[in-house]
Each structure stands twice: as structure tokens, then as C-alpha cells.
Amino acid sequence: MARGLQVTIRPARRDDVHFIVSMLADDPLGSARERLEHPLPQSYFRAFEALDRDPNIELVVAQDGEGSVVGCLQLCILPGLSSQGASRGLIEDVRVASHCRSRGIGEELVQWALGQARARGCKLVELLTHHTRSDAQRFYERLGFARSHVGMTIRF
Amino acid sequence: MARGLQVTIRPARRDDVHFIVSMLADDPLGSARERLEHPLPQSYFRAFEALDRDPNIELVVAQDGEGSVVGCLQLCILPGLSSQGASRGLIEDVRVASHCRSRGIGEELVQWALGQARARGCKLVELLTHHTRSDAQRFYERLGFARSHVGMTIRF
Numbered sequence: 001m002a003r004g005l006q007v008t009i010r011p012a013r014r015d016d017v018h019f020i021v022s023m024l025a026d027d028p029l030g031s032a033r034e035r036l037e038h039p040l041p042q043s044y045f046r047a048f049e050a051l052d053r054d055p056n057i058e059l060v061v062a063q064d065g066e067g068s069v070v071g072c073l074q075l076c077i078l079p080g081l082s083s084q085g086a087s088r089g090l091i092e093d094v095r096v097a098s099h100c101r102s103r104g105i106g107e108e109l110v111q112w113a114l115g116q117a118r119a120r121g122c123k124l125v126e127l128l129t130h131h132t133r134s135d136a137q138r139f140y141e142r143l144g145f146a147r148s149h150v151g152m153t154i155r156f
Numbered sequence: 157m158a159r160g161l162q163v164t165i166r167p168a169r170r171d172d173v174h175f176i177v178s179m180l181a182d183d184p185l186g187s188a189r190e191r192l193e194h195p196l197p198q199s200y201f202r203a204f205e206a207l208d209r210d211p212n213i214e215l216v217v218a219q220d221g222e223g224s225v226v227g228c229l230q231l232c233i234l235p236g237l238s239s240q241g242a243s244r245g246l247i248e249d250v251r252v253a254s255h256c257r258s259r260g261i262g263e264e265l266v267q268w269a270l271g272q273a274r275a276r277g278c279k280l281v282e283l284l285t286h287h288t289r290s291d292a293q294r295f296y297e298r299l300g301f302a303r304s305h306v307g308m309t310i311r312f
Contacts, residue, residue: 017237020237021237024237024238030238033238033239033240034238034239034240035240041240041241043240043241043242044237044240044241045241046241047235047236047237047241047242047243048237048241050235050243051235051236051237054212054235056210056212057234057235057236059236059237074236074237076232076234076246078213078232078246078248079203079206079207079210079213080203080207080213080215080230080248080249081173081176081177081180081200081203081204081207081215081230081249082180082186082189082190082248082249083189083190084189084190084191084197084199084200085197085199085200085201085202085203085204086199086203087203087206088248090232090234090246092234092236092238092244093236093237093238114310118312122312123311123312124309124310124311124312125309125310125312126284126307126308126309127307127308127309128282128284128305128306128307128308129305129306129308130304130305130306131303131304131305131306137306137308140308141308143310144310145308145309145310146308146309146310147287147306147307147308148286148287148307148308148309149284149285149286149287149306149307149308149309150284150285150286150287150293150303150305150306150307151282151283151284151303151304151305151306151307152282152283152284152285152293152296152297152301152302152303152304152305153280153281153282153283153301153302153304153305154270154280154281154299154300154301154302155279155280156273156274156278156279156280156281
């Protein structure tokens, strides 16, 4: 592993959207799904506004010492009846900028999410990772996650 | 498959909570996690109130012709930036009362959730199913879901 990079984790702002989308698109799976254009399609900004006003969703970025966004993560806190009415945390869209990988930023983001989920009363945090992303699966196992479930999806 | 059972799908009410919890507990995995007591622990009702006021969460029940609750499902609509800012649907806590299984109720619930997710702009619906629930995995595959992801969890 290369030298760790000191980052600050903070809520995403509207002017981070372009950089977050560029990270989502910089990936074999994401590149087919995103439209990284100038200007960015308005649908991204509408989504940002929806999640920004939802108190159960936290989209955060990791910012380096120079103020550059180098990672992102979305945490959803989901109330539900199971497990005696404990909320669940769902982690989505974890990305680290390609030039900053293997420097502990993903771990900082996920540890932040775990701490936040715990503080908000979750007893469980879950995520889906594409079956081809075996590096990601090893990463999450190292942080204490178990490969306990099958993640199933349907696209319209 | 036994004869299908005609059901109505409607939003869950506070007085359904006990029956929903009894379905969650009637299961090898759920029995260890729930506390099916009289009266039910208040944590279940607090969770019901939290999800009932969240416009992005829909907890529904399937009710038979005599007004009995015979199934449940929770759908979460999650805004997010990926896939051009399309929301995602997350299906949780699908249960059918043990005496009513294999009569199409689970399928009705899931088809309801897929229709609702589509109507609310989702391009993807996802769920996690425990790796031991191979019947559930076949059921979801039959409805068009793919085993595309690994579902990872951490419990506190």
C-alpha cells in the first residue's frame, strides 16, 4: 500500500456533483451507465437535490488537504420493523479517485459510515457489490463485513 | 403450487405491526432476532412510526378476502447520483404467512413493488437474500432478478 493520504469527510455539495459523477463513470461498470458531459445532464442535479433534502440519506465526499474531492460514499438509514425495529444502514456508491487508490481513503469512508450508522441506531449495515468486484469483497471482509447474502437486481 | 389466493395489497397500519412481527419471527433466521411478546416491545412501534412518516418507504401488507394479513413487504425508494441520477428501489422484509405459502402471494407483493418502483422513476430494484435461502433466490430469478451481486453485511 502506498503512503496514506489525510482526508476530511464532509457532506457533498452541489458543486461536487460533477466530480462525483466522474468517479462513478471511471469504472468498467459505471462508464456504460453514466453521461459525463459538459454541462452534466440535469437529472444528476435533480437527484442531488432529492437526496440532499432527505434526512435519512447522507452523501459524503473525502477531501484531501488541498480541497480536492478524492472519494465519495452514500449512506442510507432505513427504518424497518425487523431486528426489533432497528434501523438498517445501506452503503452505496463508494468510489475513490483512480489516482488516490490504495491509500486508505475507501477505508476512512466506510469507517465513517459504520460510525454514523451505529450513532443513528442501526444494528446492521448492508451493501451490494457486483460479483465481479472481488477486490471490493476482500476490502469489505477486511473491515468486518461477511459475504452473508446474495445481492439480486433487476433493471428496467 | 396450491390454488392461488386473492389478496389486496395496502399500506400497513399500526394495528398490523403485531402480525408483521409474527411473520418476521416465524423463520429460522428471524426467530433469533425478534421478540414476539405481549405486549410487543415499544421499539417495533417506534420503528413503525418512523417508516410511516418517511415518504420514501412503503411498508405494505397483503390482506386476504376475510381481512387477514397474510404477507408483507417493505420498499425503499432511494435517490442517488449513479445511473444518471435514477432512484433505486430496495426491497426488504418480504414474508408470507406460513399457512399461505406457494399460493402466489409473494409474487403479488414483489410485482407490486416492481410496479411502484418503476412508477417512482427507479431504473433498478435491488435486494439482499441470505445465502442459505436458495428457494428465495429461485423465486426472485423467476421474477426476472439476476444474482448479480454479493450482499455483504456487518452486525453491531
